[in-house]
Amino acid sequence: MPTEVIMPKVDMDMAKGKIMSWHIAEGERVSKGEPLFDIETDKAAMEVEAPADGILHHTASEGMDIPIGTPCAWLYAEGEEVGEQPAPFAGQAGAGAAPEPKQVEADVPVEAELELVDAIAGEATDKVRATPRARSLASGAGLNIADLIGTGPRGRVQALDVETEIALRDTRPAPLASPLVFKAETGSLAVTRSKGGTGTPIVMIHGFASDATSWSPMETHLKHRPLIRIDLPGHGKSPKLRIDSFADLVREVRRAFDDLNLDAAHLVGHSLGGAVSIALADTRAKRLSSLTLIAPAGLGPDINGNALSGICRATRAESLGPWLRSLVANEDIVTDSYVRLAMAGREDTNLRAAQSRLADALFPDGVQAFDLRAALERIDTPTRIIWGKQDAIIPWKHALRAPGKMALHLFDGVGHMPQIECSAELGRILSSNL
Amino acid sequence: MRDTVTPNNIPYAIARYSAEELKDALKKMYLIRKFEEGAEDSYMRGLIHGTMHLSIGQEASAVGSCMSLSDEDKITSTHRGHGHCVAKGADLSRMFAEFFGKESGYCKGRGGSMHIADPSKGNLGANGIVGGGLPIAVGAALSAKRLGTGAVTVCFFGDGANNEGAFHEALNMASVWKLPVVFVCENNKYGMSTSTERSTSVKNIADRAVAYAMPGVTVDGNDFSAVTEAVDAAVERARNGEGPSLVENVTYRWRGHSKSDRNRYRTKEEIADWQSRDPIAAMAKLLTDHKIATEDEVAGIEADATRIIEEAIAFATEGANPKIEEVTRDVYTEETAS
Numbered sequence: 001m002p003t004e005v006i007m008p009k010v011d012m013d014m015a016k017g018k019i020m021s022w023h024i025a026e027g028e029r030v031s032k033g034e035p036l037f038d039i040e041t042d043k044a045a046m047e048v049e050a051p052a053d054g055i056l057h058h059t060a061s062e063g064m065d066i067p068i069g070t071p072c073a074w075l076y077a078e079g080e081e082v083g084e085q086p087a088p089f090a091g092q093a094g095a096g097a098a099p100e101p102k103q104v105e106a107d108v109p110v111e112a113e114l115e116l117v118d119a120i121a122g123e124a125t126d127k128v129r130a131t132p133r134a135r136s137l138a139s140g141a142g143l144n145i146a147d148l149i150g151t152g153p154r155g156r157v158q159a160l161d162v163e164t165e166i167a168l169r170d171t172r173p174a175p176l177a178s179p180l181v182f183k184a185e186t187g188s189l190a191v192t193r194s195k196g197g198t199g200t201p202i203v204m205i206h207g208f209a210s211d212a213t214s215w216s217p218m219e220t221h222l223k224h225r226p227l228i229r230i231d232l233p234g235h236g237k238s239p240k241l242r243i244d245s246f247a248d249l250v251r252e253v254r255r256a257f258d259d260l261n262l263d264a265a266h267l268v269g270h271s272l273g274g275a276v277s278i279a280l281a282d283t284r285a286k287r288l289s290s291l292t293l294i295a296p297a298g299l300g301p302d303i304n305g306n307a308l309s310g311i312c313r314a315t316r317a318e319s320l321g322p323w324l325r326s327l328v329a330n331e332d333i334v335t336d337s338y339v340r341l342a343m344a345g346r347e348d349t350n351l352r353a354a355q356s357r358l359a360d361a362l363f364p365d366g367v368q369a370f371d372l373r374a375a376l377e378r379i380d381t382p383t384r385i386i387w388g389k390q391d392a393i394i395p396w397k398h399a400l401r402a403p404g405k406m407a408l409h410l411f412d413g414v415g416h417m418p419q420i421e422c423s424a425e426l427g428r429i430l431s432s433n434l
Numbered sequence: 435m436r437d438t439v440t441p442n443n444i445p446y447a448i449a450r451y452s453a454e455e456l457k458d459a460l461k462k463m464y465l466i467r468k469f470e471e472g473a474e475d476s477y478m479r480g481l482i483h484g485t486m487h488l489s490i491g492q493e494a495s496a497v498g499s500c501m502s503l504s505d506e507d508k509i510t511s512t513h514r515g516h517g518h519c520v521a522k523g524a525d526l527s528r529m530f531a532e533f534f535g536k537e538s539g540y541c542k543g544r545g546g547s548m549h550i551a552d553p554s555k556g557n558l559g560a561n562g563i564v565g566g567g568l569p570i571a572v573g574a575a576l577s578a579k580r581l582g583t584g585a586v587t588v589c590f591f592g593d594g595a596n597n598e599g600a601f602h603e604a605l606n607m608a609s610v611w612k613l614p615v616v617f618v619c620e621n622n623k624y625g626m627s628t629s630t631e632r633s634t635s636v637k638n639i640a641d642r643a644v645a646y647a648m649p650g651v652t653v654d655g656n657d658f659s660a661v662t663e664a665v666d667a668a669v670e671r672a673r674n675g676e677g678p679s680l681v682e683n684v685t686y687r688w689r690g691h692s693k694s695d696r697n698r699y700r701t702k703e704e705i706a707d708w709q710s711r712d713p714i715a716a717m718a719k720l721l722t723d724h725k726i727a728t729e730d731e732v733a734g735i736e737a738d739a740t741r742i743i744e745e746a747i748a749f750a751t752e753g754a755n756p757k758i759e760e761v762t763r764d765v766y767t768e769e770t771a772s
């Protein structure tokens with residue numbers, strides 16, 4: 001009999017948890033005690049370890065809410081026959097059979113019981129907390145309320161959330177439809193890998209004060225390849241490691257890259273991530289099939305220090321907005337709702353502090369304290385450099401310092417974020433080459 | 435740290451205790467481990483309310499410290515107290531029933547993990563207040579001294595509690611009045627996420643004893659024999675009317691502070707390192723090395739413990755739930771004060 005992997009209760013008043021990511025794929029083996037999946041509760045995110053040795057099957061999909069104490073996957077012994085999923089997920093929309101209510105009977109706080117009843121009743125939209133106005137707005141806009149992130153009390157979706165989503169949908173270059181599914185790798189930094197794609201993977205390193213999600217406009221154009229996104233230390237979901245120098249930063253990213261054990265990869269880096277990519281290409285030449293640098297740092301001393309520290313300092317959408325707008329040529333694409341969402345991702349004061357410290361170490365007094373021109377000269381990997389001519393953060397003319405063997409793509413009317421500002425064009429350039 | 439070996443090279447516990455006593459001690463250590471593993475599983479399934487603190491990895495400290503105590507002797511325990519309960523002879527079925535909120539539990543299902551007491555066994559109770567057991571222990575020791583019962587009180591507390599006022603007041607008063615109490619600090623290196631290095635001004639918590647003119651000793655809390663040797667000597671001293679002592683058992687909790695702990699403040703290597711110093715495996719080896727038990731007997735003891743825990747869980751599962759109409763029962767007395 002397979003071992004149930006249950007959604008564990010990890011908080012006093014937790015009734016259900018959301019599956020954030022699986023650390024291994026279905027059909028892969030795990031040993032008892034190894035990290036198996038990440039969950040998120042109302043209060044915190046948490047790693048859950050495998051309850052037994054076995055081969056993973058029938059996993060609940062990422063993003064699914066599962067009531068505590070009920071299965072979210074099963075572990076099979078070597079050679080054990082894997083048939084139908086032994087039982088439906090308790091949180092599953094339209095789950096045919098109810099999970100055994102006995103498991104939670106009487107000992108569950110009333111609230112949890114109600115949630116479970118909701119879940120058993122099966123109507124997907126019914127278990128989503130949402131205000132009536134949010135529901136009507138969503139249905140009017142053809143959005144599924146279950147896809148929205150609620151910012152109200154206990155995750156309730158509010159009208160504002162729907163409006164934000166609508167605004168975002170209109171500015172997002174790529175349609176929301178079929179977003180790529182990423183799964184987390186284990187290791188010192190947060191690394192996520194897309195589930196689809198074949199051939200040589202594309203490894204992407206974002207820029208300062210950004211994170212892996214900034215690649216999403218590009219992803220649709222590149223999804224024919226496996227996509228691997230690395231969050232820099234102190235960014236996104238990566239730990240807030242102490243980084244005192246550019247060399248420290250490179251060491252951490254190189255370790256994460258080495259942990260991936262890739263024989264070949266296309267490396268794409270933006271801004272600070274571009275600088276890190278140059279350093280990686282300098283030391284990992286054999287493993288790189290190509291290098292793409294988008295507005296990379298490291299090719300000259302100038303950088304817009306005010307914008308960097310302004311972004312780090314901002315604690316509110318009102319103060320973040322002007323700086324975000326300075327990143328792009330056409331300010332209109334940075335809508336208020338986009339800013340609110342960006343601020344929501346920077347709410348963690350420790351994250352902002354870690355980034356301030358990093359900025360101070362790498363860009364003291366608004367100067368790029370590291371110079372990678374010599375490294376760039378040494379690189380023989382086919383390299384293309386992409387820059388927007390209205391870049392107000394790092395002057396595009398730094399691109400002219402690159403050796404002649406590298407290709408240059410310079411875009412008019414584009415600022416520091418070509419991967420967002422002209423993602424379709426960038427997608428075409430990259431996908432025809434990678 | 436103290437030498438745990440007697441002059442003729444036999445560990446103290448082996449020389450001091452009978453084979454039956456030692457095997458019983460090993461069984462209690464297994465019972466603690468399996469009780470907590472069972473409780474952890476039930477908690478994750480949502481069968482247990484509130485929060486819960488597991489002492490897996492600290493079993494030698496709990497059992498070793500209670501070896502020379504009778505049911506007349508008292509203990510006070512902590513928020514991480516399941517092991518102390520078991521070491522002092524608690525009924526595992528009633529413990530589980532309490533966790534499950536059943537009428538058959540120690541507090542009729544009203545208290546949960548941090549409120550189990552068993553006065554019939556001399557267990558004055560767990561305590562949700564860090565350091566809360568220290569003044570109680572001093573009070574119990576004072577009453578024993580005044581009544582001349584000869585009982586000794588062992589007071590368990592954590593490294594976190596050693597920086598609380600209650601700790602210093604308790605040690606001072608116990609010393610001034612030469613009370614029959616043994617302060618046993620279970621130094622598991624962290625109070626929640628704060629390491630002792632960051633929280634405590636002295637290197638060893640036992641160093642605090644000097645300030646209160648009592649003996650203080652630091653031992654390997656995962657070494658059953660070392661624990662018994664230190665605590666037994668302190669109990670002896672207390673019984674002889676020579677006053678209190680402080681014993682520091684250096685140990686480690688394998689699990690997080692509670693189930694909500696994300697272990698961000700310590701490394702996996704550190705945890706693995708301590709897991710390789712499993713106090714139960716060490717105790718089993720101690721018994722087999724000295725021909726107190728064969729490996730088969732050890733396996734039998736472990737199997738026994740597994741069965742007892744399964745039965746305890748079954749007992750608790752079957753128990754009656756409290757009735758809503760009786761929610762105020764045992765809360766207000768029906769007798770009016772006269």
Ligand SMILES: Cc1ncc(C[n+]2csc(CCOP(=O)(O)OP(=O)(O)O)c2C)c(N)n1
Nearest residue numbers: 514562563564592593594595622624625626
């Ligand atoms: C007076 C008081 N302060 C704070 C708390 C919250 N708290 C519960 S356990 C704990 C840590 C105690 O650490 P330690 O004494 O080392 O015991 P351990 O948890 O390591 O066994 C704290 C701070 C409390 N319960 N009581």
Ligand SMILES: [Mg+2]
Nearest residue numbers: 592593624625
């Ligand atoms: Mg502690």
